[in-house]
Amino acid sequence: MKSISEQEYLSALAVLEHAKKSQVHLNMARGKPSQAQIELANPMLETLRDGSDFLDSDGNDVRNYGLLEGISECRELMGQVLGVSKDNVIIYGNSSLHVMYEQISRSMTHGVLGSVPWSKLDKVKWLCPVPGYDRHFSILEFFGIEMINVPMNEFGPDMDLIEELIQDESVKGIWCVPQYSNPTGITYSNEVVRRFARLDPKAKDFRIYWDNAYAVHHLHRDKQDHLLNIFDEALKVGNEDIVYMFASTSKVSFPGAGIAALAASTPNLSQIKKQMGVSTIGYDKINQLRHVRFFHDLDGLKRHIHRLSDIMLPKFELVERVFDERLSGLDGVCWTKPNGGYFISLNVPGKAKQVIERCRECGVVLTPAGATYPYHRDPDNANIRIAPTYPDLKELAEAAEVLCAAIIVEMH
Amino acid sequence: MKSISEQEYLSALAVLEHAKKSQVHLNMARGKPSQAQIELANPMLETLRDGSDFLDSDGNDVRNYGLLEGISECRELMGQVLGVSKDNVIIYGNSSLHVMYEQISRSMTHGVLGSVPWSKLDKVKWLCPVPGYDRHFSILEFFGIEMINVPMNEFGPDMDLIEELIQDESVKGIWCVPQYSNPTGITYSNEVVRRFARLDPKAKDFRIYWDNAYAVHHLHRDKQDHLLNIFDEALKVGNEDIVYMFASTSKVSFPGAGIAALAASTPNLSQIKKQMGVSTIGYDKINQLRHVRFFHDLDGLKRHIHRLSDIMLPKFELVERVFDERLSGLDGVCWTKPNGGYFISLNVPGKAKQVIERCRECGVVLTPAGATYPYHRDPDNANIRIAPTYPDLKELAEAAEVLCAAIIVEMH
Numbered sequence: 066m067k068s069i070s071e072q073e074y075l076s077a078l079a080v081l082e083h084a085k086k087s088q089v090h091l092n093m094a095r096g097k098p099s100q101a102q103i104e105l106a107n108p109m110l111e112t113l114r115d116g117s118d119f120l121d122s123d124g125n126d127v128r129n130y131g132l133l134e135g136i137s138e139c140r141e142l143m144g145q146v147l148g149v150s151k152d153n154v155i156i157y158g159n160s161s162l163h164v165m166y167e168q169i170s171r172s173m174t175h176g177v178l179g180s181v182p183w184s185k186l187d188k189v190k191w192l193c194p195v196p197g198y199d200r201h202f203s204i205l206e207f208f209g210i211e212m213i214n215v216p217m218n219e220f221g222p223d224m225d226l227i228e229e230l231i232q233d234e235s236v237k238g239i240w241c242v243p244q245y246s247n248p249t250g251i252t253y254s255n256e257v258v259r260r261f262a263r264l265d266p267k268a269k270d271f272r273i274y275w276d277n278a279y280a281v282h283h284l285h286r287d288k289q290d291h292l293l294n295i296f297d298e299a300l301k302v303g304n305e306d307i308v309y310m311f312a313s314t315s316k317v318s319f320p321g322a323g324i325a326a327l328a329a330s331t332p333n334l335s336q337i338k339k340q341m342g343v344s345t346i347g348y349d350k351i352n353q354l355r356h357v358r359f360f361h362d363l364d365g366l367k368r369h370i371h372r373l374s375d376i377m378l379p380k381f382e383l384v385e386r387v388f389d390e391r392l393s394g395l396d397g398v399c400w401t402k403p404n405g406g407y408f409i410s411l412n413v414p415g416k417a418k419q420v421i422e423r424c425r426e427c428g429v430v431l432t433p434a435g436a437t438y439p440y441h442r443d444p445d446n447a448n449i450r451i452a453p454t455y456p457d458l459k460e461l462a463e464a465a466e467v468l469c470a471a472i473i474v475e476m477h
Numbered sequence: 478m479k480s481i482s483e484q485e486y487l488s489a490l491a492v493l494e495h496a497k498k499s500q501v502h503l504n505m506a507r508g509k510p511s512q513a514q515i516e517l518a519n520p521m522l523e524t525l526r527d528g529s530d531f532l533d534s535d536g537n538d539v540r541n542y543g544l545l546e547g548i549s550e551c552r553e554l555m556g557q558v559l560g561v562s563k564d565n566v567i568i569y570g571n572s573s574l575h576v577m578y579e580q581i582s583r584s585m586t587h588g589v590l591g592s593v594p595w596s597k598l599d600k601v602k603w604l605c606p607v608p609g610y611d612r613h614f615s616i617l618e619f620f621g622i623e624m625i626n627v628p629m630n631e632f633g634p635d636m637d638l639i640e641e642l643i644q645d646e647s648v649k650g651i652w653c654v655p656q657y658s659n660p661t662g663i664t665y666s667n668e669v670v671r672r673f674a675r676l677d678p679k680a681k682d683f684r685i686y687w688d689n690a691y692a693v694h695h696l697h698r699d700k701q702d703h704l705l706n707i708f709d710e711a712l713k714v715g716n717e718d719i720v721y722m723f724a725s726t727s728k729v730s731f732p733g734a735g736i737a738a739l740a741a742s743t744p745n746l747s748q749i750k751k752q753m754g755v756s757t758i759g760y761d762k763i764n765q766l767r768h769v770r771f772f773h774d775l776d777g778l779k780r781h782i783h784r785l786s787d788i789m790l791p792k793f794e795l796v797e798r799v800f801d802e803r804l805s806g807l808d809g810v811c812w813t814k815p816n817g818g819y820f821i822s823l824n825v826p827g828k829a830k831q832v833i834e835r836c837r838e839c840g841v842v843l844t845p846a847g848a849t850y851p852y853h854r855d856p857d858n859a860n861i862r863i864a865p866t867y868p869d870l871k872e873l874a875e876a877a878e879v880l881c882a883a884i885i886v887e888m889h
Contacts, residue, residue: 166756344578
C-alpha cells in the first residue's frame with residue numbers, strides 16, 4: 066500500500082480549487098455516445114428516402130400497418146446479434162429498457178405462461194448482481210419487487226448463491242448483463258453461462274433477463290471477450306423457456322432512434338406476441354428496414370463497431386492512464402479495464418459518496434453514489450461508475466484529474 | 478319500406494356467384510391508408526438526411542438520448558392538433574393505442590394520482606359507447622375490466638346514462654372517439670362535450686380516455702365537423718384532471734411510423750412522466766423532428782390532409798353511391814355518411830353475422846361481426862364497419878356490390 070505524500074495532497078487540493086474556480090461543467094454520469102460516434106450512423110438516413118423501395122424481403126410495405134413481430138430481415142439481423150434463429154426474435158421500438166419493463170409489467174398483471182399474476186402474490190423477489198445497472202433496479206422498485214443483492218466476481222455473479230436463492234418460490238427473476246457488464250465490464254465465463262442455462266428454480270415462472278446490451282460492443286479489434294450462447298446451452302438441457310434475451314442498437318446506430326429486440330423460446334414468444342397484439346399494431350418498420358439496409362448483416366454491424374471503437378478506445382485508455390498514474394497502490398482503490406461496453410467501474414471503499422460530492426462541487430458530474438446498487442444502497446460506499454464516452458478527450462482528461470484529486474484529498 | 482323484387486334477388490345471387498367463381502380477394506376490414514396516401518408522406522424522409530441539422534429548437538441533438546417528453550416543437554405541433562399548450566403534451570412512439578394501453582396498465586398496477594391500484598379492487602368497470610373501436614375493447618378485456626355498453630346517438634354517447642353510471646365508484650373510465658367517431662363517424666355535439674367536461678364521477682380516479690384519433694381527418698375542404706375543446710371546457714370548471722387526450726399521425730404520415738401524443742393536466746402529466754421515466758429514456762426524436770420539419774404547423778398538417786382527402790373522398794362517395802342505389806328503403810338498413818374519419822358504419826339488423834359470412838365466402842373480408850361491441854357481442858347483430866380507404870376504386874366498387882348483394886339475398 067502506498068501512502069499519499071503531502072505534495073500529492075497539496076497538488077490534489079490545487080486541482081480541485083482550480084476546477085471550482087474555473088466553473089467547469091463536465092459529465093461522466095451516463096453512458097451516452099459522443100457526437101462523433103453518432104455522426105457515423107448518419108448515412109443510414111440515406112437508405113430510405115423519397116423514391117426508395119419500401120418493401121421488405123417478404124414484399125410488405127414497411128410504411129403501412131402490420132407485422133407485429135417486425136420485418137423478417139431485421140429479425141434475422143438481431144437474431145445474429147443474439148445468436149438465435151429469426152423465428153425466436155421480435156423487433157420493438159427504440160428502447161430495450163422498455164421491452165424489459167413491459168415484460169415485468171405483464172408478468173405482474175398476467176403472470177408467465179399461465180402462472181399466477183405476480184401482483185396477486187404476497188411477495189415477489191428478484192436477484193440483482195451488484196454492482197449493476199440502475200435502470201434495471203428502478204423497474205423493480207417501481208413494481209415493489211424485493212431486490213436481493215448477488216455479488217459479482219471476475220467470472221460473473223456468484224452462482225452458488227444464486228442456485229441457493231432460487232429454491233425460494235417467490236424469487237421470480239434475475240438481471241444479467243452478461244457481456245461487458247454494466248458497470249464492471251466483465252463477461253460471464255462459460256461455466257457461469259452453463260450454470261445459468263441449467264438453473265432449476267422452484268418458481269416455474271422464474272426468468273433470466275439476459276440483457277445483452279453490449280453484445281457487439283468491443284473496444285478492440287483483437288482483444289475481445291467471447292460470451293457462450295445461453296440459448297444453445299439451455300436448449301441442450303430442454304430449459305430454453307427460462308431465458309428472455311434482449312439487445313438493441315442504441316449504442317450502435319442512434320441512441321434515441323435505434324431498434325430493440327427480444328429473443329425467447331417459442332412458448333414464451335407466443336405468449337408475448339398475444340399480449341403485444343393487445344397494445345399495438347406493430348412498431349416502426351421503416352426504422353427497422355433502415356437499419357438492415359445500412360448494416361446488412363452482423364459483419365456490417367461489426368465493421369461499424371470497429372469505427373466506433375476507434376473513437377471510444379482512446380477515451381477509455383486516457384481514463385485508465387490517469388487512474389494508473391494517480392491512484393495506483395492506494396489502499397483498496399481499484400478499477401476495471403474492460404475490453405468493451407460503456408463503463409469503467411471504480412471502487413473507493415468507504416468514500417464513494419464523499420468523492421462524488423467533492424466532484425460535484427467542482428463541476429464534474431458522476432453517476433450518483435449508490436446508483437449501481439438496489440435501493441441506492443452501496444453497502445461498502447465504494448462503487449463509482451465512470452462513463453467516458455460522451456466528453457471529448459480534453460474534457461475527459463480534466464474530469465479524470467478532478468476525480469483522482471477528489472479521491473486523494475478524501476483518502477489523505 | 479321497400480320490398481326486394483325477384484329480379485333484384487336473382488341479380489344479387491348472380492353477383493355473389495360470380496364473385497365466388499372469380500376468387501376475388503377484397504378487404505374492407507381495417508382502417509388502413511392506401512399506397513397513394515402513404516406516398517404523399519414520402520418527402521418527409523428528405524427532411525433529415527446525412528448532413529442535416531439535427532438540433533431541435535432548444536438546441537438538443539435529436540439523435541442522442543434524452544427528452545423524455547419529446548422535443549419542444551413536436552409537442553407544440555401535437556398541442557395544436559389537440560388544442561392545448563405544448564406544456565400539456567408528451568410525445569411517444571408510433572402508436573397512440575400503446576399509450577392508452579400503458580395508461581390503463583399503470584392504473585392497474587399503480588392507480589391514478591394516488592388512488593388504490595385497480596388490480597387491488599374487486600371490480601373495475603368501464604363505459605363503452607357502442608358501436609366503438611374493437612382495439613379499445615381488447616385492452617379492457619385483457620385487463621379483466623368489465624365493459625358496460627352505452628348507446629351512441631347522433632350527438633354522441635347517451636349522457637343521461639353516463640351521468641347515472643358514474644355514480645358507481647367501480648366505474649373508472651370511458652372510451653371516447655369524439656370526432657368522426659369509429660365507426661359511426663359522428664362528432665360529439667357541444668352540449669355532449671360540455672357535459673363530459675363537467676362529469677362528477679364517484680371515483681376520483683375516473684378518467685375520460687378522449688381518443689381524438691381523427692382530430693384533423695376531414696374528408697371535405699368545406700363540410701367539416703367542429704369539436705368543442707374538452708380541455709378548455711374542463712378548465713372552466715376546474716375539472717381538467719378528468720381527461721386524457723390522445724392523438725397520432727398514423728393516418729396522416731406513415732401508419733407504421735407516425736408519432737403519438739398524450740395531453741393532460743399538469744398533475745396528470747407529472748405522474749405520467751415519473752412513470753414513463755422508469756420504462757424508457759425517451760422515444761424516437763429523429764422521427765419527431767422529421768414530422769415537424771415536414772408539416773411545420775397545424776396549417777401544414779391540414780394542407781396535407783386536403784391532399785389525402787382528395788384520394789379518400791371518392792372512395793367514401795363510391796360506397797355511399799352503391800349503398801344508396803342498392804339498399805335504399807330496405808327495412809332497418811341504414812348507414813352513415815361521415816364528414817371525416819375512416820369508416821362507414823352500416824346497420825343490417827339481425828343479419829350482420831350472416832352478411833359478413835356470405836361476403837367471406839365470396840372473397841370479401843369485412844371486420845368480424847360483433848367487433849364494434851365489447852366481448853364481440855352486438856346485441857342486435859346489426860353493425861358492420863366498412864373501411865373504404867385501402868382498396869382501389871375498382872376493387873372497392875366490386876366489394877361494395879358483393880356486400881349489397883349479400884344483404885339483399887340475406888333479407889329476401
